[in-house]
Amino acid sequence: MMRALGYAAIGTLFTFAMTTLGAATVFLLGRRESSRSQEVMLGFAGGVMTAASVWSLLLPAIELAAERSLPAWLPAAAGVTVGAAFLAFLDALLPRLRRRSLNAEQRQNALLFTAITLHNVPEGMAVGLAFALAANGEGLAGAAALALGIGIQNFPEGAAISLPLRRSGESRWRAFLGGTLSGVVEPLFGVAVVLIAAGAATLMPWLLSFAAGAMLYVVVEELVPQSNTRGGVSGFMAGFLVMMILDVALG
Numbered sequence: 001m002m003r004a005l006g007y008a009a010i011g012t013l014f015t016f017a018m019t020t021l022g023a024a025t026v027f028l029l030g031r032r033e034s035s036r037s038q039e040v041m042l043g044f045a046g047g048v049m050t051a052a053s054v055w056s057l058l059l060p061a062i063e064l065a066a067e068r069s070l071p072a073w074l075p076a077a078a079g080v081t082v083g084a085a086f087l088a089f090l091d092a093l094l095p096r097l098r099r100r101s102l103n104a105e106q107r108q109n110a111l112l113f114t115a116i117t118l119h120n121v122p123e124g125m126a127v128g129l130a131f132a133l134a135a136n137g138e139g140l141a142g143a144a145a146l147a148l149g150i151g152i153q154n155f156p157e158g159a160a161i162s163l164p165l166r167r168s169g170e171s172r173w174r175a176f177l178g179g180t181l182s183g184v185v186e187p188l189f190g191v192a193v194v195l196i197a198a199g200a201a202t203l204m205p206w207l208l209s210f211a212a213g214a215m216l217y218v219v220v221e222e223l224v225p226q227s228n229t230r231g232g233v234s235g236f237m238a239g240f241l242v243m244m245i246l247d248v249a250l251g
């Protein structure tokens with residue numbers, strides 16, 4: 001058990017480190033540059049999240065459901081519905097969490113942080129399970145490839161949180177911390193899943209689909225409407241292509 005926990009910790013700490021590196025891009029851009037490229041960054045984040053929802057979350061959920069003799073569409077449809085409903089509820093609740101209402105930019109940043117963090121939960125669990133199996137002599141190369149693919153995906157996701165936070169007026173360090181915190185769940189859940197491996201494996205199709213629904217809600221509700229310019233559309237297409245290539249080539 002300790003060996004499996006150690007392997008899971010190593011694998012998920014790597015993916016967390018890649019999120020941290022992405023968040024660190026906030027130190028390379030000033031607030032003016034961030035504001036000037038707002039539509040492109042929002043579009044890029046939307047493209048990344050759309051592609052990740054399909055290739056990283058929904059397609060694996062459908063495959064896992066089929067392996068468990070469930071209707072292949074059921075966890076995907078139910079998870080997306082519940083995930084989107086959860087974000088819609090959070091969207092309505094956010095202004096009431098403070099005495100003064102959140103402005104539009106703060107609300108968008110909070111939803112973006114929540115969606116990407118939720119997306120990192122099943123990814124951390126997947127890497128943790130893969131490395132736990134590798135500790136028992138099963139597929140170390142496959143576990144390493146999975147961690148590499150998810151780690152590379154995490155880089156733009158960390159930036160997608162920290163750069164909008166900086167643009168909205170946060171200090172570089174607070175923006176960096178926000179991007180970094182979204183990835184903390186990966187090692188936490190990667191290690192936890194080893195301790196409850198049997199039950200967690202059963203829940204994976206539902207968790208993956210839930211995260212996909214949450215991400216798609218943010219893309220449609222927040223990112224696409226605010227990046228509806230030529231630069232924003234170009235950013236969306238670039239983000240979608242980058243994440244699709246990473247998922248297919250490294251997944």
